[in-house]
Amino acid sequence: MHILVINSGSSTVKFQVIETTDATGDLLLQQKLARGLVDRIGARASYRFEGLGRSTQSGSLPVGDHEEAVRSIIHWLRSNQREQALDAVGHRVVHGGTEFTVPLLIDDGVVEKIDALSELAPLHNPAAVSGIRAARKILGEFVPMVAAFDTSFHHTIPEPAATYAIPYEISQKHKIRRYGFHGLAHQYDIARYADLNGIPVAQVRAVTLHLGNGCSATAIRDGQSVDTSMGFTPLEGLVMGTRSGDLDPALVSYLAQREGVGANEVENWLNHRSGLLGLSGLSNDMRELTAAYAENPRARLAIDVFCHRARKYLGAYLAVLGGAEAVIFSGGIGENSPLVREKICAGMEWCGLKLDAVANSTVIGRDGCISVVEAAIKAFVIHTDEEAIIARETARVIQSKNG
Numbered sequence: 001m002h003i004l005v006i007n008s009g010s011s012t013v014k015f016q017v018i019e020t021t022d023a024t025g026d027l028l029l030q031q032k033l034a035r036g037l038v039d040r041i042g043a044r045a046s047y048r049f050e051g052l053g054r055s056t057q058s059g060s061l062p063v064g065d066h067e068e069a070v071r072s073i074i075h076w077l078r079s080n081q082r083e084q085a086l087d088a089v090g091h092r093v094v095h096g097g098t099e100f101t102v103p104l105l106i107d108d109g110v111v112e113k114i115d116a117l118s119e120l121a122p123l124h125n126p127a128a129v130s131g132i133r134a135a136r137k138i139l140g141e142f143v144p145m146v147a148a149f150d151t152s153f154h155h156t157i158p159e160p161a162a163t164y165a166i167p168y169e170i171s172q173k174h175k176i177r178r179y180g181f182h183g184l185a186h187q188y189d190i191a192r193y194a195d196l197n198g199i200p201v202a203q204v205r206a207v208t209l210h211l212g213n214g215c216s217a218t219a220i221r222d223g224q225s226v227d228t229s230m231g232f233t234p235l236e237g238l239v240m241g242t243r244s245g246d247l248d249p250a251l252v253s254y255l256a257q258r259e260g261v262g263a264n265e266v267e268n269w270l271n272h273r274s275g276l277l278g279l280s281g282l283s284n285d286m287r288e289l290t291a292a293y294a295e296n297p298r299a300r301l302a303i304d305v306f307c308h309r310a311r312k313y314l315g316a317y318l319a320v321l322g323g324a325e326a327v328i329f330s331g332g333i334g335e336n337s338p339l340v341r342e343k344i345c346a347g348m349e350w351c352g353l354k355l356d357a358v359a360n361s362t363v364i365g366r367d368g369c370i371s372v373v374e375a376a377i378k379a380f381v382i383h384t385d386e387e388a389i390i391a392r393e394t395a396r397v398i399q400s401k402n403g
């Protein structure tokens with residue numbers, strides 16, 4: 001099956017064409033055929049289209065909206081004889097609310113519901129809806145499409161972990177709960193970990209630390225999410241590139257009063273001016289902060305706060321799980337930063353977690369084990385591939401539809 005995976009952001013459309021050679025979309029049997037993106041949708045958008053084993057095309061062009069972006073991708077696929085072979089399209093959707101707990105076939109009603117959930121994800125769901133509408137318009141009704149949600153992996157989180165301790169009626173009225181995000185990434189990480197270790201995913205008990213520009217930790221029991229650090233929005237939890245993660249909620253009104261701004265503005269600071277960027281005053285990019293670590297005290301503080309928070313969640317989730325067989329690092333920072341991994345795991349021998357210094361410094365940007373052989377809790381690095389999970393889920397939905 002040839003599946004086009006579309007990941008629409010607020011100003012980008014990324015895509016991959018993936019061939020799934022068995023009906024269940026097995027990750028190990030997938031093959032990437034093409035990939036690319038249209039970035040900074042607007043008057044001077046840039047694009048890069050790459051056919052595997054074929055030529056790469058890149059440049060800039062005016063792209064008015066998501067529909068034009070998707071159109072340019074399909075046009076390129078057609079001119080490379082890729083599109084006519086498309087069997088299905090899988091769309092990444094950030095918020096599935098309480099309704100969408102599994103990936104499902106898209107029809108008009110589903111699109112409307114995803115659109116209605118924009119209330120809970122104003123920065124993300126409208127982009128996904130634009131991408132879906134554009135693809136349906138361009139490819140027509142004969143190419144089935146599937147929505148895969150970032151929240152749905154977390155629908156298994158039990159009530160005590162999903163519920164905020166605020167007046168219950170208010171939670172119910174406004175659908176406030178821990179939804180969790182990055183679900184497709186965490187799901188891939190444990191699926192890949194299970195494949196690499198030759199065990200069924202349903203047996204995995206692990207803590208996944210997905211550390212990229214956005215960061216989240218998830219406690220996984222029997223292959224299912226039982227707690228996660230992002231909550232009602234992706235602002236909660238770990239320190240991120242520009243997001244604060246956890247803080248005292250009283251700070252919002254305190255800062256609003258002191259600085260003479262509205263709560264919305266404070267929330268904006270917490271989302272865009274905080275985290276690694278706000279702490280360091282230098283950058284939200286861990287590479288720059290690592291380079292400045294030795295001589296810049298604020299870069300050092302930013303990394304230290306980042307690692308302390310991640311370590312705190314790791315400890316908390318080991319307690320939630322009653323121990324784990326593995327800690328999995330992923331995301332741009334998790335995959336590439338031996339310094340961060342070392343600082344998060346330092347002094348955790350008491351629970352059986354000990355990194356192998358050589359493995360930690362050499363497993364960069366690829367899958368691999370970075371703990372010592374005798375460690376009771378293994379440490380793994382996994383190169384996350386959300387598109388692969390979306391392709392697998394799309395293949396499964398199509399297979400069950402076809403009976």
Ligand code: AMP
Binds near residue numbers: 211213284287290336
């Ligand atoms: P992601 O959102 O998963 O693409 O991750 C992006 C982040 O990964 C960047 O903002 C960097 O902070 C981080 N990153 C990428 N490469 C490295 C590296 N070699 N060392 C440390 N951090 C890195």
